[in-house]
Amino acid sequence: MATAQLTAHELIAKHRPTLDQALEAIRTRAYWSPHPEHPKAYGENGSLDAAAGKAAFDALLGNRLDLGQAGTDDWVGGEVSPYGIELGVEYPHADIDQLLPAMKAGQREWRDAGAEMRAVVCLEILKRISDRTHEFAHAVMHTSGQAFMMAFQAGGPHAQDRGLEAVAYAYVEQVRTPDTAEWTKPQGKRDPLALNKQFTPVPRGIALLIGCNTFPTWNGYPGLFASLATGNAVLVKPHPRAVLPLALTVQAARQVLAEAGFDPNLVALAAERPDEGIAKTLALRPEIRIIDYTGSTVFGDWLEANARQAQVHTEKAGVNTVIVDSTDNYKGMLSNLAFSLSLYSGQMCTTPQNLLVPRDGIRTDEGPKTYDEVVADLSRAVDGLLGDDARANALLGAIVNPDVKARLEAAAGLGEVALASREVANPEFPDAVVRTPVIVKLDGAKPDDEAAYMSECFGPVSFAVAVDSAAHAVELLRRTVREKGAMTVGAYTTDDEVEQAVQEACLEEAAQLSLNLTGGVYVNQTAAFSDFHGSGGNPAANSALTDGAFVANRFRVVEVRREA
Amino acid sequence: MATAQLTAHELIAKHRPTLDQALEAIRTRAYWSPHPEHPKAYGENGSLDAAAGKAAFDALLGNRLDLGQAGTDDWVGGEVSPYGIELGVEYPHADIDQLLPAMKAGQREWRDAGAEMRAVVCLEILKRISDRTHEFAHAVMHTSGQAFMMAFQAGGPHAQDRGLEAVAYAYVEQVRTPDTAEWTKPQGKRDPLALNKQFTPVPRGIALLIGCNTFPTWNGYPGLFASLATGNAVLVKPHPRAVLPLALTVQAARQVLAEAGFDPNLVALAAERPDEGIAKTLALRPEIRIIDYTGSTVFGDWLEANARQAQVHTEKAGVNTVIVDSTDNYKGMLSNLAFSLSLYSGQMCTTPQNLLVPRDGIRTDEGPKTYDEVVADLSRAVDGLLGDDARANALLGAIVNPDVKARLEAAAGLGEVALASREVANPEFPDAVVRTPVIVKLDGAKPDDEAAYMSECFGPVSFAVAVDSAAHAVELLRRTVREKGAMTVGAYTTDDEVEQAVQEACLEEAAQLSLNLTGGVYVNQTAAFSDFHGSGGNPAANSALTDGAFVANRFRVVEVRREA
Structure with a gap:
C-alpha cells in the first residue's frame, strides 16, 4: 500500500x-x-x-x-x-x-x-x-x-x-x-465481576x-x-x-x-x-x-x-396521488401542480400521476369550480408554463428512452384527453425527444378505467380521475398506496375533516404527504437532512x-x- | 374505552x-x-x-x-x-x-x-x-x-x-x-421557501x-x-x-x-x-x-x-466453539468451562459445543498438558462440580424434552467418551430427567468425525476436538461460524499472535468472543445494556x-x- x-x-x-x-x-x-x-x-x-x-x-x-x-x-x-x-x-x-x-x-x-x-x-x-x-x-x-x-x-x-x-x-x-466499556457487577460481599469489553463495527x-x-x-x-x-x-x-x-x-x-x-x-x-x-x-x-x-x-x-x-x-414503482378537494389559492395550486407534472417530463418517481377531483367540483377562493373546469384550468396552466419553447426545454428535458415515449403515446387512448402532449423542438439538440405532459380524464366509478389509474404509467402522463366525494378520494388513495405503493401523496383542502382523513390514510399506509403546496416547493422534491424520500412502509420502496x-x-x- | x-x-x-x-x-x-x-x-x-x-x-x-x-x-x-x-x-x-x-x-x-x-x-x-x-x-x-x-x-x-x-x-x-421542524431555505433576494413539517413514527x-x-x-x-x-x-x-x-x-x-x-x-x-x-x-x-x-x-x-x-x-441454531490454546490459569479455565458446559444441562443457545484442543497439547501455568490430559482434567472438573446431587440439580435443571435426551444418549456413540453422562436423582421431583453432560473425543483431521462436530447437538453434549495447531483451530472456528453460525465463541490463549488470529476470525465472521474467562463470568451469559446476544451477522441469528x-x-x- x-x-x-x-x-x-x-x-x-x-x-x-x-x-x-x-x-x-x-x-x-x-x-x-x-x-x-x-x-x-x-x-x-x-x-x-x-x-x-x-x-x-x-x-x-x-x-x-x-x-x-x-x-x-x-x-x-x-x-x-x-x-x-x-x-x-x-x-x-x-x-x-x-x-x-x-x-x-x-x-x-x-x-x-x-x-x-x-x-x-x-x-x-x-x-x-x-x-x-x-x-x-x-x-x-x-x-x-x-x-x-x-x-x-x-x-x-x-x-x-x-x-x-x-x-x-x-x-x-x-x-x-x-x-470500549468497563463492566463491573457488584457481588455483595464478594469481589465484583469485572470485564473489559471492546466493540468493533464490522462490515x-x-x-x-x-x-x-x-x-x-x-x-x-x-x-x-x-x-x-x-x-x-x-x-x-x-x-x-x-x-x-x-x-x-x-x-x-x-x-x-x-x-x-x-x-x-x-x-x-x-x-x-x-x-x-x-x-x-x-x-x-x-x-x-x-x-x-x-x-x-x-x-x-x-x-x-x-x-x-x-x-x-x-x-x-408506485402510483402517486394528489387529492384536489378545495383550496384558498386556486391559481397557486394550478401553477404548483403544473410545474410538478412538467418537471423532467414527469420522469420522477415522485411525480403525481392520479389527480383525484370530485365529479361535483371543488370550492376555491375563485368560487366553485366544476371537475371539467379544474381539469381545463390545470391544462391551461401547463400550457402556459410550457408555452415558450426555451422554457419548456429547460423544464422538460428529454424523454429518457423509447419506452417512456411509447407509454406517452399510448396514454391518449386510455380516456378523454384533456391536454394533449406536444412535441417541443430543441434547437441545440435536434435529435432530443422533448414532449409536454398529457392529461387524460378517467372516472373513478368506472371499472374499465381502473386498470389505467391503478398502474404506474412512468413518464409525462397524468390522470384526472373523477371521484364521488372527498371520502371516495381518500378511500381510493388508501387503496392505491396499499396495493401499488406511493413515493409521494399531495392534497389540497381547506376542510379540516378532509385534511384529517387524508393525513390518517397516509399515517396508516405509511405515505409521505405534502399539503396545500402553492408556492416554490413541489410535491416531487425532497430535501436531504430534512425530508424523507419514500417511507419504506408501502410497496413503492422498502427503505x-x-x-x-x-x-x-x-x-x-x-x-x-x-x-x- | x-x-x-x-x-x-x-x-x-x-x-x-x-x-x-x-x-x-x-x-x-x-x-x-x-x-x-x-x-x-x-x-x-x-x-x-x-x-x-x-x-x-x-x-x-x-x-x-x-x-x-x-x-x-x-x-x-x-x-x-x-x-x-x-x-x-x-x-x-x-x-x-x-x-x-x-x-x-x-x-x-x-x-x-x-x-x-x-x-x-x-x-x-x-x-x-x-x-x-x-x-x-x-x-x-x-x-x-x-x-x-x-x-x-x-x-x-x-x-x-x-x-x-x-x-x-x-x-x-x-x-x-x-x-416537528421548521424548514427555511434562502432564495437569494427572493423570499425564502418555508415549510412546517410534522414527523410521526407509525407502526x-x-x-x-x-x-x-x-x-x-x-x-x-x-x-x-x-x-x-x-x-x-x-x-x-x-x-x-x-x-x-x-x-x-x-x-x-x-x-x-x-x-x-x-x-x-x-x-x-x-x-x-x-x-x-x-x-x-x-x-x-x-x-x-x-x-x-x-x-x-x-x-x-x-x-x-x-x-x-x-x-x-x-x-x-449455531455451533459454538471454544479454542483452548494456552492459559496462565489452568484451574480457573477448567472450572469456568465445566460450569459453562453444565449450566442448564447445556440447553442454552450459547453453550459451547466444540472444544478445539491441539493434539500436541497446550501450555499452562501448571506446565504443558497433553490433549488427553486437558480432556481428562476438564472431565474431572465437571465431575467435581456436579459430584454433589443437590448442587448438580441446582445447576443442571431438567432435560427439557425427549429429543434432547435422545441426542444425549446417541452422542456416546459418536466417538470415544471422555466423560459419560450420568443420571441424577431429584428428590423433590422424582419424574424429572436430570443428566450430567457428556464429553466425546473427536479428531478434527478425521473426515468421519466432521459430521458430528459440524452439526448443532443441542443439549449437554460437548466434543473435545483434537486439532493440528492453533492455526488449524482458528481455521476450523472460521469455517464453523461461516457455515453453521455461532451465538458465542470462547478462546483461551496467552499467545498474542493466536489471540489476534482468533479475534480477526471473529471480526470477519461476526461472532461474539469471550477471551480467557476463568472467573465468575461465563461464555454462555450475556448482560443486557452491555453485551450483545448474537451478532446478526452469521447464520445463527439475523439479529x-x-x-x-x-x-x-x-x-x-x-x-x-x-x-x-
Missing part, C-alpha cells in the same frame, strides 16, 4: 466540522446544505467553473475511462444521450471472479480505520465530486435526459447532500456503541449498488456512501444507459481512497456488455451482502425474493432515504470481552 | 428516570440493572415474596387463565413440566379472523400516544412482571426445566432487563427525528412473537417490547410446552394497557391445540408485519424465505439483542409538510 498523501489528521481537521453540521441537521431537520445550488458558485477553491466543467466533460467523450481496476478483461461502452449525441466513452469490463476477491483485499484496513476516518474519507470523496459538479451536470444531463439546470442541481449538490446525509447516519449509528462484505437511468447520482449516492461509511466495499453496477455519472463517481472514490492509503479496489465499477444482464448474476454472488436498487418493481421484487444472502434495499434503518444493518458490532 | 386509571403524567413521573438510566446504560454499556437478582429482594413495594409467589403459581395450576381476549372460541392446555407435574392450565384459543381485527382496533390511539407514553406503559408492564418475579420463576422452571435459581434470574430480572433494553432502543430510535401493523421452549421470557421480551414500544400490536404465540410464562406476560400487559386507557387487545395470546402448527398460518397472514422467532434453523429459514410481508428476526437494527424497521416515519 502506498504511503498516504492524505492523513487522518488532515482529513478530520478538514471535514469534521461539516460532519458535525450534518449530524445536527438530521436531528433538527432544519434546512442545511454545504453544496451550493448555483452554477456560478463554482470555480474557486479547486472547483471547476462552467467552462472548465464543460471542457472536462467534452474531454471524456470518445475516450476510454481507465479506472485502474483489478480484473479488467475488456472494455465496454455505447451510451447514447437522450439528447442524441453518442458519448463514446469506454469503461472497464470486469472479470468478476478476479474483481470481487480484489475488492475484499482492502477491507480489513478499511474496517480498522474506524467510523470517523471512514466518514471523513467519504466527505473528501464528496468534496472531489462537488468540485466537478459542472462536469457531472453534463454527464447526468446526457444520460438521464434531464435539462441542464436540473441535472446540475439534482445530479450535483442535491445528490451530494443525500450522500453526505447517508454518511452522517452511518457515522452516528456506528458510534452509538462505544469502542457485512461487498455492497452492490444497482443504478438507475433517471437519477444515477441522486438515487445512487445514499446506498453507496452508507455502505462505504460502514466499512463495506462497494461495487457499482450502473444502468447501461447511465454509466458515466457513476463511473466518474467511482473514479473520484478510488482516487481519494488511494491518496488516503486505502486500497482503491474498495470501490469498483461493473459496467456490462449489451444484454449481459450482469445485475442478476452479481446479486446472487455470496460475496454480495448488501444491495441498493432503484428501478422497476419486477426486478426489485426479484431481488427481494432471491438475493437472500444480502440486505436488499429497493426503490420500486426511506435516509433513516436509521437504512444504515443500521449494513454493519454488525462484534464484541470481544476479557476479564479486567 | 374506559377512563384511564393510569395517566401519562403519573406514568412518566414514575418511569422516566428508569428510562433515562437505561438510555445512559446502552450508551456507556457499563453494568446496570433495575431488577434485583436476589430472591430475597422481593416482597416489598407491591412485589410478591417467595411464599406469595409460590402460592400465586400454585393457584394457577389446574385452572383456566381467562385473559378476556377478543375472538376466544375455545380453551386449550396440556403443559407438562420437565419436572414431571401436569400444569393443567387452560388458555384461550383464538379465532384468528376475529382476534386480528380486534388487535388493530386500538392501534391508532396507541400510535397517537407517542414514543414516550408507549415507553412508560411498557415500563409499567415490566414493573408488574417484576413484582411477580417469584411467580414467573416457577412458571419458567416448570416449562423450561431450568433449575429454580436460574429460572428466577434468567426468566425474571435478566429477561426484564432485556425487555427494558428493547424499550430504550425503541424509544431513542423514534425520537431521533423531531416531532408496521401486528407483530408476531413466536416463543421458544427453553427461555420463553428472556428470548421473548426483546421482540415483544421492541414491537409494542414502536406502536405495533403484538400477538404472542408461545411454544406449546412453554405457554404459561408468556401467558402471564400477556395478562400483565393487557392489565396495564387497559388501566392506561388503551385497548388491551393490543397484546394477545395465540395458544394452540396439539399439532395445530398455528405459527405457519399466522406468519403468512397479511396483518402480521413483524416476526420475532427463536428456535430451530429449519423453521427460522422457512420464516425468512416465506413470511415476505413481514420484517423477520430470527435466532436459530442481535439489542441494537439499532433490531428496532429501526419496526416502525416508519411519516412526514406531513405544509407551507409555513
Whole structure:
C-alpha cells in the first residue's frame, strides 16, 4: 500500500466540522446544505467553473475511462444521450471472479480505520465530486435526459447532500456503541465481576449498488456512501444507459481512497456488455451482502425474493396521488401542480400521476369550480408554463428512452384527453425527444378505467380521475398506496375533516404527504437532512432515504470481552 | 374505552428516570440493572415474596387463565413440566379472523400516544412482571426445566432487563427525528421557501412473537417490547410446552394497557391445540408485519424465505466453539468451562459445543498438558462440580424434552467418551430427567468425525476436538461460524499472535468472543445494556439483542409538510 498523501489528521481537521453540521441537521431537520445550488458558485477553491466543467466533460467523450481496476478483461461502452449525441466513452469490463476477491483485499484496513476516518474519507470523496459538479451536470444531463439546470442541481449538490446525509447516519449509528466499556457487577460481599469489553463495527462484505437511468447520482449516492461509511466495499453496477455519472463517481472514490492509503479496489465499477444482464448474476454472488436498487418493481421484487444472502434495499414503482378537494389559492395550486407534472417530463418517481377531483367540483377562493373546469384550468396552466419553447426545454428535458415515449403515446387512448402532449423542438439538440405532459380524464366509478389509474404509467402522463366525494378520494388513495405503493401523496383542502382523513390514510399506509403546496416547493422534491424520500412502509420502496434503518444493518458490532 | 386509571403524567413521573438510566446504560454499556437478582429482594413495594409467589403459581395450576381476549372460541392446555407435574392450565384459543381485527382496533390511539407514553406503559408492564418475579420463576422452571435459581434470574430480572433494553432502543430510535421542524431555505433576494413539517413514527401493523421452549421470557421480551414500544400490536404465540410464562406476560400487559386507557387487545395470546402448527398460518397472514422467532434453523429459514410481508428476526441454531490454546490459569479455565458446559444441562443457545484442543497439547501455568490430559482434567472438573446431587440439580435443571435426551444418549456413540453422562436423582421431583453432560473425543483431521462436530447437538453434549495447531483451530472456528453460525465463541490463549488470529476470525465472521474467562463470568451469559446476544451477522441469528437494527424497521416515519 502506498504511503498516504492524505492523513487522518488532515482529513478530520478538514471535514469534521461539516460532519458535525450534518449530524445536527438530521436531528433538527432544519434546512442545511454545504453544496451550493448555483452554477456560478463554482470555480474557486479547486472547483471547476462552467467552462472548465464543460471542457472536462467534452474531454471524456470518445475516450476510454481507465479506472485502474483489478480484473479488467475488456472494455465496454455505447451510451447514447437522450439528447442524441453518442458519448463514446469506454469503461472497464470486469472479470468478476478476479474483481470481487480484489475488492475484499482492502477491507480489513478499511474496517480498522474506524467510523470517523471512514466518514471523513467519504466527505473528501464528496468534496472531489462537488468540485466537478459542472462536469457531472453534463454527464447526468446526457444520460438521464434531464435539462441542464436540473441535472446540475439534482445530479450535483442535491445528490451530494443525500450522500453526505447517508454518511452522517452511518457515522452516528456506528458510534452509538462505544469502542470500549468497563463492566463491573457488584457481588455483595464478594469481589465484583469485572470485564473489559471492546466493540468493533464490522462490515457485512461487498455492497452492490444497482443504478438507475433517471437519477444515477441522486438515487445512487445514499446506498453507496452508507455502505462505504460502514466499512463495506462497494461495487457499482450502473444502468447501461447511465454509466458515466457513476463511473466518474467511482473514479473520484478510488482516487481519494488511494491518496488516503486505502486500497482503491474498495470501490469498483461493473459496467456490462449489451444484454449481459450482469445485475442478476452479481446479486446472487455470496460475496454480495448488501444491495441498493432503484428501478422497476419486477426486478426489485426479484431481488427481494432471491438475493437472500444480502440486505436488499429497493426503490420500486408506485402510483402517486394528489387529492384536489378545495383550496384558498386556486391559481397557486394550478401553477404548483403544473410545474410538478412538467418537471423532467414527469420522469420522477415522485411525480403525481392520479389527480383525484370530485365529479361535483371543488370550492376555491375563485368560487366553485366544476371537475371539467379544474381539469381545463390545470391544462391551461401547463400550457402556459410550457408555452415558450426555451422554457419548456429547460423544464422538460428529454424523454429518457423509447419506452417512456411509447407509454406517452399510448396514454391518449386510455380516456378523454384533456391536454394533449406536444412535441417541443430543441434547437441545440435536434435529435432530443422533448414532449409536454398529457392529461387524460378517467372516472373513478368506472371499472374499465381502473386498470389505467391503478398502474404506474412512468413518464409525462397524468390522470384526472373523477371521484364521488372527498371520502371516495381518500378511500381510493388508501387503496392505491396499499396495493401499488406511493413515493409521494399531495392534497389540497381547506376542510379540516378532509385534511384529517387524508393525513390518517397516509399515517396508516405509511405515505409521505405534502399539503396545500402553492408556492416554490413541489410535491416531487425532497430535501436531504430534512425530508424523507419514500417511507419504506408501502410497496413503492422498502427503505426511506435516509433513516436509521437504512444504515443500521449494513454493519454488525462484534464484541470481544476479557476479564479486567 | 374506559377512563384511564393510569395517566401519562403519573406514568412518566414514575418511569422516566428508569428510562433515562437505561438510555445512559446502552450508551456507556457499563453494568446496570433495575431488577434485583436476589430472591430475597422481593416482597416489598407491591412485589410478591417467595411464599406469595409460590402460592400465586400454585393457584394457577389446574385452572383456566381467562385473559378476556377478543375472538376466544375455545380453551386449550396440556403443559407438562420437565419436572414431571401436569400444569393443567387452560388458555384461550383464538379465532384468528376475529382476534386480528380486534388487535388493530386500538392501534391508532396507541400510535397517537407517542414514543414516550408507549415507553412508560411498557415500563409499567415490566414493573408488574417484576413484582411477580417469584411467580414467573416457577412458571419458567416448570416449562423450561431450568433449575429454580436460574429460572428466577434468567426468566425474571435478566429477561426484564432485556425487555427494558428493547424499550430504550425503541424509544431513542423514534425520537431521533423531531416531532416537528421548521424548514427555511434562502432564495437569494427572493423570499425564502418555508415549510412546517410534522414527523410521526407509525407502526408496521401486528407483530408476531413466536416463543421458544427453553427461555420463553428472556428470548421473548426483546421482540415483544421492541414491537409494542414502536406502536405495533403484538400477538404472542408461545411454544406449546412453554405457554404459561408468556401467558402471564400477556395478562400483565393487557392489565396495564387497559388501566392506561388503551385497548388491551393490543397484546394477545395465540395458544394452540396439539399439532395445530398455528405459527405457519399466522406468519403468512397479511396483518402480521413483524416476526420475532427463536428456535430451530429449519423453521427460522422457512420464516425468512416465506413470511415476505413481514420484517423477520430470527435466532436459530449455531455451533459454538471454544479454542483452548494456552492459559496462565489452568484451574480457573477448567472450572469456568465445566460450569459453562453444565449450566442448564447445556440447553442454552450459547453453550459451547466444540472444544478445539491441539493434539500436541497446550501450555499452562501448571506446565504443558497433553490433549488427553486437558480432556481428562476438564472431565474431572465437571465431575467435581456436579459430584454433589443437590448442587448438580441446582445447576443442571431438567432435560427439557425427549429429543434432547435422545441426542444425549446417541452422542456416546459418536466417538470415544471422555466423560459419560450420568443420571441424577431429584428428590423433590422424582419424574424429572436430570443428566450430567457428556464429553466425546473427536479428531478434527478425521473426515468421519466432521459430521458430528459440524452439526448443532443441542443439549449437554460437548466434543473435545483434537486439532493440528492453533492455526488449524482458528481455521476450523472460521469455517464453523461461516457455515453453521455461532451465538458465542470462547478462546483461551496467552499467545498474542493466536489471540489476534482468533479475534480477526471473529471480526470477519461476526461472532461474539469471550477471551480467557476463568472467573465468575461465563461464555454462555450475556448482560443486557452491555453485551450483545448474537451478532446478526452469521447464520445463527439475523439479529442481535439489542441494537439499532433490531428496532429501526419496526416502525416508519411519516412526514406531513405544509407551507409555513
